[in-house]
Amino acid sequence: MKFDSPFFDRIRVKPDQDRRVRADDAACEWPGCACAATYRAPKGRLREREYWRFCLDHVREYNNSYNYFAGMSDEAIARFQKDAVTGHRPTWKMGFNGKQPDDGRADAGRIHPGLGAASDPFGVFTGLDGQARMRTEQVRGGRMIRNAERKALDALGLESDAKGPDIKARFKLLVKRHHPDANGGDRTCEDKLREIIQAYNYLKSAGFC
Numbered sequence: 001m002k003f004d005s006p007f008f009d010r011i012r013v014k015p016d017q018d019r020r021v022r023a024d025d026a027a028c029e030w031p032g033c034a035c036a037a038t039y040r041a042p043k044g045r046l047r048e049r050e051y052w053r054f055c056l057d058h059v060r061e062y063n064n065s066y067n068y069f070a071g072m073s074d075e076a077i078a079r080f081q082k083d084a085v086t087g088h089r090p091t092w093k094m095g096f097n098g099k100q101p102d103d104g105r106a107d108a109g110r111i112h113p114g115l116g117a118a119s120d121p122f123g124v125f126t127g128l129d130g131q132a133r134m135r136t137e138q139v140r141g142g143r144m145i146r147n148a149e150r151k152a153l154d155a156l157g158l159e160s161d162a163k164g165p166d167i168k169a170r171f172k173l174l175v176k177r178h179h180p181d182a183n184g185g186d187r188t189c190e191d192k193l194r195e196i197i198q199a200y201n202y203l204k205s206a207g208f209c
Contacts, residue, residue, distance in 0.1 A: 030058035044068065149206055155199035164209035171200040 026037045029052050037053035041062050054062060069077050145153075145160050153160060156170050174196045176182055178189040203209060 026053055028055040028058055029053050030055070030062075033058055041066070044070070045072075149203065149208070152199035152202045152206075155195050156203075162208075167200070167203055167209040171196065 027033070028035045028037045033055060035055035037055060039054050039056060039059040040051035041054055041059050043050040043052060045068050052062065069080070072080070150160060153162060156167065156174065158167060158170055175193065178193040178196065180187050180190065183189060
């Protein structure tokens with residue numbers, strides 16, 4: 001509420017001015033009416049911030065017949081109402097960021113060029129070759145390789161196209177290399193050995209070997 005509102009005069013000890021309607025106020029702009037113009041009404045579309053000055057009876061009559069969309073076609077009215085949902089601001093489809101990609105398709109599934117320099121502590125995006133790439137799924141003989149299977153193959157130092165005999169041979173080699181008996185009883189490689197065994201068992205259960 002504004003501080004110069006007449007409603008504050010009711011609670012002020014001494015109103016700073018008398019804001020009651022005076023006899024010398026402007027007359028109503030309704031044709032043939034000489035009453036005081038105590039209300040204003042908008043002049044309409046394309047004349048924003050312009051108002052008529054009416055008395056109470058005539059502002060009511062004006063409001064009953066007021067139509068903001070007067071003179072507009074049904075198509076223009078529908079378009080206006082649709083644009084009003086977003087405040088008459090431009091919008092774009094999700095993922096387009098206001099422009100179409102060069103090949104006319106959405107950028108879904110593409111990787112940002114600067115992703116290779118991003119921190120990737122869990123190795124989600126970075127492959128063995130150090131290039132940025134999505135590691136969600138890869139094709140292996142018509143079958144999709146999932147992240148867990150790709151991680152197990154990485155633990156054995158194998159690519160996604162490794163065959164069953166290659167996996168078994170690699171597993172035996174790594175077990176001999178990291179087993180404590182082959183290292184003079186040194187148990188510092190037990191964690192790596194455990195990781196190798198778990199990876200092999202998972203690949204075996206998944207039908208890789």
